[in-house]
Amino acid sequence: xxxxxxxxxxxxxxxxxxxxxxxxxxxxxxxxxxxxxxxxxxxxxxxxxxxxxxxxxxxxxxxxxxxxxxxxxxxxxxxxxxxxxxxxxxxxxxxxxxxxxxxxxxxxxxx
Numbered sequence: 001x002x003x004x005x006x007x008x009x010x011x012x013x014x015x016x017x018x019x020x021x022x023x024x025x026x027x028x029x030x031x032x033x034x035x036x037x038x039x040x041x042x043x044x045x046x047x048x049x050x051x052x053x054x055x056x057x058x059x060x061x062x063x064x065x066x067x068x069x070x071x072x073x074x075x076x077x078x079x080x081x082x083x084x085x086x087x088x089x090x091x092x093x094x095x096x097x098x099x100x101x102x103x104x105x106x107x108x109x110x111x
Contacts, residue, residue, distance in 0.1 A: 041088075042086060043083060043084065043086075044093045045083050046097055046107040046108060050104065054077070056077070056105060057077045058075075059103050060103065060105050061082070062103075063105075069088075069090025069091030070085075070087075070096060071087065081110070084096055
């Protein structure tokens, strides 16, 4: 009988934890541009040339991440694009694109 009580209590605690997670964090579909504006971040999308293999996006991502002020880089191999979140007071789209170009993958801002 004690074992059943412990199992039911554990399930209830885990369930409450899941409910609390959904109620304490902002929705994933919240206006991300407004949130970025509050923290001084901008997003730029780059068209990337010469990506031909699975290692190319890794090289592009690492090159762009080395630029001071870059917060995150997501490279889409199929679309040949990179989406970069950066601090505009520290980095510019031209600097980020130049970092990829210097790594052998010419990048031009498309947004």
